[in-house]
Amino acid sequence: MAHLFIRDPVVLYGEKVDIDDEEDSDHFENIQSTNWQNMRFKPPPPNSSIGWRIEFRPTEIQLTEFENAAFVVFVVLLTRVIATFKLNFLMPISQVDANLRTAQNRDAVLRERFHFRQDLISCDSPLQAQECCGGRPCEQEGAKVALMSIDEIVNGKAGEFAGLIPLINSYLGTIEADVDTHCSIRQYLKFISLRASGKLRTTARWIRDFVTQHPLYQQDSVVSSAINYDLVKLMVALSEGDEHIPNFSYSARTKTVDSLPPSVLADNPRLKDDSVLQ
Numbered sequence: 001m002a003h004l005f006i007r008d009p010v011v012l013y014g015e016k017v018d019i020d021d022e023e024d025s026d027h028f029e030n031i032q033s034t035n036w037q038n039m040r041f042k043p044p045p046p047n048s049s050i051g052w053r054i055e056f057r058p059t060e061i062q063l064t065e066f067e068n069a070a071f072v073v074f075v076v077l078l079t080r081v082i083a084t085f086k087l088n089f090l091m092p093i094s095q096v097d098a099n100l101r102t103a104q105n106r107d108a109v110l111r112e113r114f115h116f117r118q119d120l121i122s123c124d125s126p127l128q129a130q131e132c133c134g135g136r137p138c139e140q141e142g143a144k145v146a147l148m149s150i151d152e153i154v155n156g157k158a159g160e161f162a163g164l165i166p167l168i169n170s171y172l173g174t175i176e177a178d179v180d181t182h183c184s185i186r187q188y189l190k191f192i193s194l195r196a197s198g199k200l201r202t203t204a205r206w207i208r209d210f211v212t213q214h215p216l217y218q219q220d221s222v223v224s225s226a227i228n229y230d231l232v233k234l235m236v237a238l239s240e241g242d243e244h245i246p247n248f249s250y251s252a253r254t255k256t257v258d259s260l261p262p263s264v265l266a267d268n269p270r271l272k273d274d275s276v277l278q
Contacts, residue, residue: 063203063238066252070188077185078164081171085129087120091145107205110198113147118161132170133162154196165189191250199247206248207231 016026025046042053056079059071082089095115102112121133148161156163168189172182194200201209211217214227237243244251 063235064241065239066188066250067191070191073185073188074168074192077168077171081164081167084171084174085120085126085132085167086122086124087129087167088122088143089117089120091115091117091143095145106208109150109196109202109205113149114153115145116148116153116161117143118146119144120162120167128170128174129167132167151197155193165193187252191252194250200250201248206245210234 012030016030019026021027023046025043028043042055044050044052056075059075062068062071081087099114102108102114105112121130125133146160148157152161152163154164156166172185177185191200195202210231211223211227212219214230216224216226234243238245238249243249
């Protein structure tokens with residue numbers, strides 16, 4: 001926790017200066033909540049039955065609305081899988097730190113291997129989770145952590161690790177959702193799967209390829225204003241759906257329309273009035 005105290009609080013309320021730290025966590029949370037790390041531990045609030053919590057904070061903004069939606073849906077579904085299947089992702093923090101250092105390497109998604117826990121099943125996991133994870137019994141002593149590629153972590157490795165997307169698919173089989181929703185989710189997961197496998201380039205890889213292949217680039221590590229302009233212009237076109245780049249863009253199909261289905265309007269006549277929807 002000491003690394004949280006490398007900065008002063010961003011704000012401090014006058015009425016919260018003199019409080020009892022044995023009874024109130026406001027002083028700690030004032031610093032904790034203004035240090036934006038990749039993942040945030042949320043200690044139980046004082047005098048509350050709420051337990052320890054964790055916030056996912058790894059996603060960065062993408063070029064298109066579809067990509068942003070895909071990563072958000074993926075992370076939300078993963079939290080539901082963890083909670084429903086009662087999975088255990090805990091591993092030594094030193095290995096998490098090592099993963100962060102490894103992730104900074106060029107093309108780490110394809111070239112590097114990361115520490116990741118293999119035995120996710122806890123003693124409280126339901127039967128379906130045990131079947132999806134290969135039927136491994138829960139282990140009380142230590143964590144089985146192995147070095148795996150992002151492809152293996154996300155898509156799985158036969159006989160060794162189920163994979164995050166297969167786990168999500170198993171969870172989706174337990175919930176009730178309409179066909180259109182399942183169709184949209186499948187497309188999001190397919191996009192994540194392709195990125196993890198390397199069949200679709202990451203944004204960082206695409207940007208490097210664009211710069212190094214630009215006719216004005218002199219192979220001298222200098223990215224000129226003209227190259228930057230062309231890059232940003234193309235990014236805008238991608239964001240607005242006016243461009244498609246092979247091995248990078250994902251062509252998503254959707255059944256979503258601006259109008260409401262007749263069945264919904266029949267059950268809710270008031271929705272026919274546009275003012276109700278505004």
